[in-house]
Amino acid sequence: MNLLTQPAPASALIDGEAKRCVDFADRGLQYGDGIFSTLPLVAGFPLLLGRHLDRLQRDAGRLKIPFPDRSNLLQEALRLASFNPEGVLKILLTRGVGGRGYRLPQRGETTRILSVHPRPGYPDETRTRGVRVRWCELRLGINPRLAGIKHLNRLEQVLARAEWDDERILEGLMRDEEGFLVEGVMSNVFLVQGGRLLTPLIDRCGVAGVMRALVMELARQAGLAVEETRILPRQAWEAEELFLTNSVNGIWPVCGLEEKPFEPGAITRMLSRRLEALIGSELETRCEG
């Protein structure tokens, strides 16, 4: 094998090619006209890839972005994972180049951008002891047409994340315009109250995360009552347990909300164990297959 003629292992594929260049006229850049999903790579395996592709397909449908050939996306994800066995895979789809102004292009060609990034260096104890969180000032605007979708219009998150610099605080909780709790800047949020699991309804704003859906499934399998509902900040303060979910970090117990301490509780620990078991069995099946 001649190393000199072998291309460097790609960390990004754009429409299947190893490159970093996107046309400036792409609607993803011009209007944030696109969607994304982010997942961990473990030992060369993209965790829960099927669920992430399902979510991308559902979000694309809601925005009427033509969904690319699913087996292409799968192949490209596996190709990147083989070059970069540990990391974070981001799959980003845009409506592509074209269209005069905001109007949809007549024959759009969806742009596929798959890229690998280092895993964020959070210490292990974020999953066991938990993380400290704060309230964000910025309120999420209400728009049911965009609610749930992991789209590229993320200025609210950028401004919310710019509200604090304290390295010890890993997440901020966000409320909507009416003051209801919605989510974290980069995570979904769950409360345990009276033995029930509560999570904000994502019908007016917020992102309906893949990990959020999975944790609700695991909780129901464990016989827990799970409710998606409007949640007031007061309920977060008074929760018996409080935890965050996202696809890269899994479940993060909250050990402090502003100055109030929380203990990682029994239900949070049970769900973390079930999640680890599910991931373990997914990795094992893949090794056998």
Place this chain on the structure above:
Amino acid sequence: MNLLTQPAPASALIDGEAKRCVDFADRGLQYGDGIFSTLPLVAGFPLLLGRHLDRLQRDAGRLKIPFPDRSNLLQEALRLASFNPEGVLKILLTRGVGGRGYRLPQRGETTRILSVHPRPGYPDETRTRGVRVRWCELRLGINPRLAGIKHLNRLEQVLARAEWDDERILEGLMRDEEGFLVEGVMSNVFLVQGGRLLTPLIDRCGVAGVMRALVMELARQAGLAVEETRILPRQAWEAEELFLTNSVNGIWPVCGLEEKPFEPGAITRMLSRRLEALIGSELETRCEG
């Protein structure tokens, strides 16, 4: 002059270079983390460029995007205009590459994308007889932190513009979540009622256009009472005159709102004349200078 070695006249400059390529990791693409402004090129002259640069600088300040050297932007705009004397210039600024997740990069380098596009082929009578408009179903979410800014989070406009295909309808009017009139998909909106000029307050959502500000100035200079206020759809139906503004098309009288006909009225015509005079004198000064 050797034509073979001369580069093609650039229609886009990215960070000062004639190219089309943007790094996929640019935050403009990843998060819609940027702003833009659009203006006409007339006989090689970028109309109202100073006002557009002022607006970009103000919007950048609100999003804490480092504003690039203003004389660079000016030079680049003039350079593109010299290659492309007639068209539309779009100046787009992003927070550049970098930053882990939503967090702001420590030392960001703002990306500058200047590009020239053909003028939209609207017939002249759009400015004299007027345009037909409709109501959009999609409601604008309320977020005072983003209100007024011409940022890259434009999915609401993309979805609103996708609501109709009828080529005879050139614009859609948008309401906010509470039902108040805010703007057109690509324009601001003005009403004449009892001899006063009314336009929606842009303090909770919407874009505060350069042409909107200019038309308010011209109206005040003409002795008109101008009010920025909350406006109900009913007031648009009942207005004596109704018109739209944007930087590329100037003033568009509305000649029909859904099925209701409107006449381009005396105040709309007066403001159009004053706008033409101002633009004429700007072009003349520039030719003398």
